[in-house]
């Protein structure tokens with residue numbers, strides 16, 4: 100166990116290094132119009148994903164519970180799920196490669212923050228067990244990864260004509276970027292909602308309340324609503340393109356606040372462990 | 375057209391109500407941090423009190439209800455809609471290979487007449503937004519009901535202690551209407567399992583309930599509360615521990631029986647009473663050291679508030695003078711704290727949640743597609759319908775029809 104944890108942090112840092120190289124290669128390849136560099140970057144990212152998986156596995160084994168308790172674990176898992184998502188997308192569908200320019204640095208940032216917060220291990224508190232908690236965090240992981248991707252498409256859409264983005268090879272046309280960001284916003288909405296509701300079920304069984312307007316819950320609800328408003332807006336007002344992308348930026352900022360900042364507020368039940 | 379108009383008009387005010395609500399929530403949360411803290415600390419909920427919040431919520435619920443009804447009507451119409459006419463001709467094509475490709479892509483035959491085939495995939499997806507909004511409506515209504523009617527109290531019991539109906543609680547949310555099971559219940563046992571480090575791993579309590587004839591045993595544990603007769607009983611980690619039973623004779627020679635409670639301490643260090651105990655005009659506090667860290671005798675007593683006083687140490691059976699009281703340490707036992715809540719069943723709420731989950735997954739995983747084929751002398755006529763995100767499915771259509779991507783249907 101101890102050994103696993105000692106190794107784990109080193110493996111994590113190796114993954115971080117791989118992501119840094121990947122992000123650098125992809126950005127450099129894009130700006131310098133060197134497709135071979137970009138390709139190499141993707142490969143390194145894929146390898147990094149494998150290393151990262153090993154790190155999380157070691158962590159899981161060493162800490163005795165899934166990587167979802169401390170901020171370190173949560174950020175690292177977020178980074179992994181996002182990277183896994185973008186790799187799956189990249190390998191399956193052409194045209195999603197340009198996304199890497201945005202997502203690789205984002206993943207690098209997430210994992211960097213994780214490592215920065217430090218790998219202190221906490222025992223799983225009593226109330227933090229059971230299937231509802233696992234579903235709760237798992238759905239939020241996916242929701243957040245989808246939010247990053249949808250933001251990525253949105254940002255690509257907003258900056259399509261900007262110097263950097265216009266050089267990225269294989270950036271799809273504006274309509275497709277818009278559609279993809281819509282698709283992933285929908286996914287965010289669905290998974291965020293389920294994450295929130297499973298959280299409520301967990302809270303009910305643990306604390307005797309399914310909803311208590313604590314800051315984490317409230318911000319989470321507001322975030323979900325903003326994604327809902329985005330979907331309504333698209334459908335009813337035909338809001339597309341720039342405006343839609345800007346609304347997504349708002350939604351994403353709220354998501355970040357909900358996931359990473361609200362738990363610092365002392366009134367939150369969650370705050371005890373997610374620091 | 376009417377369909378579009380109706381929903382366009384609806385949409386003109388709907389997102390606003392949703393927006394207003396989102397803002398309202400955030401504002402509420404900013405304006406009432408104290409409330410949130412109180413509600414949190416007690417694990418109780420005295421929220422939902424401001425009239426404007428309730429009003430906003432009610433308007434929202436009504437809007438949602440109206441929308442849900444309309445959505446369901448619309449879904450029903452789409453579901454039952456007569457088969458569309460085919461428009462586009464694929465010259466020289468034959469239906470057979472197209473049907474094969476469609477079936478391989480997961481399409482199923484909806485109806486078939488000589489020379490005419492209707493195939494569909496994820497047809498039930500037309501219900502997605504209906505399902506989602508029905509779930510939200512159900513959850514919202516039931517959540518309001520629960521939040522409005524749930525009332526709670528806190529009961530402390532020691533091993534073997536029976537709680538009679540109407541007995542006092544340690545704390546009550548609404549003193550005029552405390553929850554009450556209406557039958558005696560008793561704490562039989564507390565099971566606490568710890569990790570090697572001493573940290574709590576599992577906690578459960580065995581309770582017995584007397585229905586007038588016999589005692590029935592039930593268990594409540596952390597994350598698995600016990601539901602009985604419209605009430606839910608929770609244990610909380612850390613809300614239990616050792617207790618000592620004392621016989622106290624005060625300065626006026628009056629005898630009192632006292633139970634002094636200590637909280638479970640994870641590292642096995644001494645633990646102190648939470649506040650003081652007042653008996654016969656004197657007040658004392660205690661230290662509990664079951665592992666003998668400070669003293670071989672586990673119980674220390676001293677006058678309350680006097681941090682400098684050396685505690686008087688007692689082992690079971692010992693007697694001593696503290697703060698003018700004669701105290702005899704009779705026995706040790708254990709105690710646990712329970713949250714007792716009276717509330718309607720939570721099941722409809724969770725069903726509502728499940729419906730929301732299903733609906734929102736349906737929205738993005740089950741996009742209904744329909745392909746109508748009609749054999750003609752000069753080829754095959756077709757039409758293709760996609761309910762949402764239609765552009766994303768053009769390549770699927772083209773693959774099934776065997777036409778080069780990019781060709782437009784001409785619609």
Ligand code: HEM
Nearest residue numbers: 323324327330331334381384388391392434437438441503
């Ligand atoms: C007053 C409340 C509401 C009304 C009147 C309303 C009405 C509607 C209507 C008419 C649709 C169109 C569905 C279709 O044609 O298929 C729709 C779609 C939808 N609604 Fe609502 N809704 C309300 C609240 C909400 C809330 C609170 C959420 C979640 C936060 C939500 C999430 C959605 C989603 C995700 C869609 C699907 C949009 C899409 O097609 O991509 N709605 N709503």
